[in-house]
Structures are given as C-alpha cells and as structure tokens.
Amino acid sequence: MNVIPPLSTRDRLIDAGLELLLEGGTEALTWRKTAARAGVSHAAPAHYFSALPDLLTAIAARAFDRFSAEMILARDRAGPNPRARLHGICQGYLAFAATHAGVFHIMFTESTVNRTDEDFGRASTQSYLILRDCCAPFCTPDDREELEFAVWSSVHGYAMLGLQSPDAQKRRAISNIPPFATLLEKILAGRT
Amino acid sequence: MNVIPPLSTRDRLIDAGLELLLEGGTEALTWRKTAARAGVSHAAPAHYFSALPDLLTAIAARAFDRFSAEMILARDRAGPNPRARLHGICQGYLAFAATHAGVFHIMFTESTVNRTDEDFGRASTQSYLILRDCCAPFCTPDDREELEFAVWSSVHGYAMLGLQSPDAQKRRAISNIPPFATLLEKILAGRT
DNA sequence: TCTTTGACTTGACAGTGTCAAGCTGTCGTG
DNA sequence: CACGACAGCTTGACACTGTCAAGTCAAAGA
Incomplete structure (x- = not known):
C-alpha cells in the first residue's frame, strides 16, 4: 500500500507562502503569516x-516549478507543429504572468x-530549457543564443509592460496574445 | 535678481525619497527615513x-523625469543619424536600469x-514619447504601434533579464550593449 | 480680539523580521 | 537503563515599520 509521506515542516512552509502569494499578492506574504498558515x-x-x-x-524556486508545468501544458495543448508550440509556450508565459x-x-x-541559490537556479534553468527546446527547430548552432534571448526578452518585456499597464483592459489583453504573436513572427522572420 | 524659491516640504520629501532609493535601494526607502531625511x-x-x-x-513620477533626461542625453550624444539615435535611446535605457x-x-x-495617478502618467508618457520620436523615422502610420511596442518590449525585457541575472558579469554587460544592438537590428530589419 | 485653518509634532498602536532563551521528545553512547 | 546531545519548536522580547488621533503653534480672516 502506498502511503503518502507527511510533508515536512519546511515543505509546508514553502507551500503556505506560495498560497498566501497566490491569494493576496506580495503584501499578503509575511514571515509570520507563513508560519501561522503552516501551523507553527x-x-x-x-x-x-x-x-x-x-x-x-525557496518559494520562488517552487513557483518556477509550477511555471514550468504551466508552460509545458500550454505547449502540449498547441499540438505537434513547432511554430504552434513556440507560440503556445509564449501564451503560457503571458497567461501565468497575468x-x-x-x-x-x-x-x-x-x-x-x-x-x-542552487534550488532556485535549477528551477529557473528548467523553465529556460523549456523555452530553448521550443526555439531549437528555428536555430542553427550559431544563432541559437541570439534567437533564444530575443524571444525571452520580448515575451518577458511584454509580460512586464502588461502587468504595469494602468488599464485592466490592456492587462487582460496580454493573454489574448494576437499582438504578441505578430512580434514573435517578426523575430522568427526568415526562419522555417 | 533671481531668487531660488525654497523647496516646499512636499518637494523635499520626494527628493529625500529618491536619494534614499539611489543610495540604498528599495529597502532603504521607508516612510520614516524619508521624513527624517527631509528634516520633518x-x-x-x-x-x-x-x-x-x-x-x-510621487517618487516614481520624479524618477521618470530623470529617466527621460538621461535618455535624451544618450540620444543627443549619438548624433543626428536616426539609427544611431534609436540605439542611443536604448543604451540610455539599459544604462539607467543597470x-x-x-x-x-x-x-x-x-x-x-x-x-x-496623473503626475505619474504624465511623467511616464513623456518617457514613452521620447522612444516614440526615435522610432518614427522607421515607421509608416500603419505599423507605428507595432514597431514601438516591439522596441519597448525588447529593451525592457532585456533590462529586466539583466537585472535578475545571477552573475554580475552579465549585469554589467547589459550596458555594453552589443548583444542588444543585434536584437534591435533584427526588429528594424527591412526598414530604412 | 477671537476664530479658523494649515503645517507640523508627539505619542500611541498593531504588525513586522529577528534574536535569545527555554522546553521537549528522540537518539546514540556509556 | 541512564545520561547527554541535539533537532525541532515555542515563548518572549527587541527595534523598526506604517498609520492614526490628538495636540501645538503661527498666520490669516472676520
């Protein structure tokens, strides 16, 4: 019989912090509230x-794990076409941010x-690798880094500008994606 | 004879806050320290x-004013060539971020x-307009927004990724600009 | 002269991150 | 078995934070 091992206090703390963050944003996350939520x-x-x-x-590292999972989901939902998969990744990225x-x-x-931090590095690198894999079909070894960074910068900047945008209209729009898709196509121009 | 009018307490508070921010980063900026620094x-x-x-x-609005000034400086140092001016703006942007x-x-x-906020909107729009002016020579009325947003997203994302980069090497590198310049040229491809 | 008003101070409050000390059950060793 | 060590956690305190209520005080207006 498979028994689920009880979560360690450390794990419960990280989960509690992430929950607070999801529920109430940055301000809701405090040392003491995290402890209280974890029951210590x-x-x-x-x-x-x-x-x-x-x-x-530690919370950020765990968040990157969820981020990776959501991007993978968006990628896989996009089907087998490489272009569609890259668009899917970016859509997942923007949706998560929003x-x-x-x-x-x-x-x-x-x-x-x-x-x-080691764990943080592992988790964030993992996210980056998901993006990299989806860029690979459009790269030669020579221009790999360049394309990756172009896509990464653009989607990240796009997400940031969406988050800081004053009107919620625009903020919602960033997960609708059409305008970003044209930007991405610009970056991919001439590649197959 | 020109007399400099004494700064109002409000102005002194904003300046004090900005100073704290410049000296010690986000953590150094608190309500009480700002008051103390302004002498109240x-x-x-x-x-x-x-x-x-x-x-x-209010502090962010004033910061945007300085940001605009630095971008203008970088633009004017770049000379009269439109391409050089756009590169200059971006360099100013990245240097400020770093x-x-x-x-x-x-x-x-x-x-x-x-x-x-009205003041904030005025100040940040002003910054955006400086970028827009430098994009204008490469636009038709039809694709104006698209190019502006592509440049803005890219340079912003680039700055953000530079700031969060773990190694200081890379962080310094973002103000050296060569890699971003190639990204910018990608966006400008086919435009004169 | 009296009142009002704006600019500011003083004092208090709950909540924060952090540190020091103490408690308690478990484990390894004699 | 007894004893000490120790990890895991609690309690209590500290300085500091943002915010609020009340009070001071000089200038302005009636």
Missing part, C-alpha cells in the same frame, strides 16, 4: 531559513531573492 | 501623501505604485 509558531521558520530572503528564494502577478513578481523582480 | 517628523508626510503608495507614486536598479524597480515593477 512565528519563529519556527528560522530553523529552516536563515532569514526572509531565504524563504522567499494570472499570478504576485508570484511572477517574486520569481523575477523581487530583489531580495537569492538568485545564486 | 515621522508623521509629517501624512499631510501630503495619504499613505505610502502615494509617496512611492545603474539605478532600485529606482527602476519602483518605476516599473513596484505593485503599490498607483499607475493611474
């Missing part, structure tokens, strides 16, 4: 994380997150 | 700003900033 005292997290940046880093703004913020722009 | 009591700012987001918004990460963060990604 306000100082318990200190046993697993040296300080707040450490906790944030839906989970607080999480996206922690992942990419929160300055206290330690981006040299 | 910790509750004085409440007379001019309803709450912290209000103050942050040098003043904390300020850049408040301007673009701090979620509590009120982006519907």
